[in-house]
Amino acid sequence: MNLPGSSKGSGQSKKTSGTAGSSTAFKGAADLDLELKLMTAAALSASGYYCQINVNVSATDEAGLSDITDVDVLAIRHEISFVPKVLATSCKAGTKLSPAKEIFYLRGVLEYLHASEGVVLLANKPLAPHLKDLGRQLNVLALAGPEVDRWHKALSNGIASPGYFEQTRFAHVEAKLSRIPIELTQWLRVDFWFYQDFRNLSRVLGYVRRFATAFDGTADWHEAALYYIAGHLTLTVLDFCRIVSLLGVDSILETAPAYLFGGTASYKARKDLYLRVQQMLRETGMIAKGGSALPPLEPSYVPGLAELAIRFIDRPHAAIKVPQIFQDYLWRTSGATGIIAADATHLATKKLAQDVLDFLKAATGLRWVPNLFAPAAATVSP
Secondary structure, three states: OOOOOOOOOOOEEOOOOOOOOOOHHHOOOOOOOHHHHHHHHHHHHHOOOEEEEEEEEEEEEOOEEEEEEEEEEEEEEEOOOOOEEEEEEEEEOOOOOOHHHHHHHHHHHHHHHOOOEEEEEEOOOOOOHHHHHHHHHOOEEEEEOHHHHHHHHHHOOOOOOOOOOOHHHHHHHHHHHOOOOHHHHHHHHHHHHHHOOOHHHHHHHHHHHHOHHHOOOOOHHHHHHHHHHHHHHHHHHHHHHHHHHHHOHHHHHHHHHHHHOOOHHHHHHHHHHHHHHHHHHHHOOOOOOOOOOOOOOOOOOHHHHHHHHHHHHHOHHHHOOHHHHHHHHHHHOOOOOOOOOOOOOHHHHHHHHHHHHHHHHHHHOOOOOOOOOOOOOOOOOO
């Protein structure tokens, strides 16, 4: 969390345009809390969460990125109903901060993110009993000093470490992801978490389509980048599956375009306008009767999206773990051990993850996506 007195405040960063190799938007002063964030993300990801650190909740406009807040560690997993369980964590290694402000601030962030619970970790700041009780009342777990280490160890107790978020590997992964074209990176790291709705699906696919030629599998960062993109895309697909489940699978071909346009009312208004314009063009003789001068209203990938969602809905136990599969493969590109597949649903989850990659390729014109079932190449740790 960025609070006065605890870390640097939010500002507005100038939006830059670029291609692969641009990463200036995310470089800055040394992160004094990074070690604590990585330890927390490592423990939560080992416990089955899909994790991101330094999640900026911002919106872009012509002037740049307008910061609203950030989340030190965001952890997500899903119920079989496709409802996300979101945990937000504030990690502070310093002493010049107000625990009460951190707790209240995190509570507000939880409301915005529709998060289930929050955790405030103060590695070097004492925490009075009444502040722990304040956290209890706000559904925020507040831990300080040795309690932080104990909590980390408890989360991974008896679980083989997959090796995610180790500091050297983190630097290696970040170096690969910094090669993603900057406009796509900004959406994935910033706007994606601000909107958390239908816009993420169309925008992510749109940006990937725009830079499709940048990902051809010839560079070592391409594989990591596509796992990162596919992980984000899957979170939106799971949200779509939740909507389809609520409205009925039988009406999925009507639900899919409505979802992409922000709801049934918005889609109906767009469709009515589209039909009126087309009719006007016919009446004025600008197009031949029965012809069309307008591109289709619905994206060409709607049938593929509907088919992917049905596969997810038919295998919910496997589908809800697809983001974690992409997380696993991302970290394996930098030498992590990864998940030891003991779960009976692992193969089904892996197949669904490949379905996501294949859908991404078909919807965007990518020339190459990773094959999760290809023989694993030897990976050298950084």
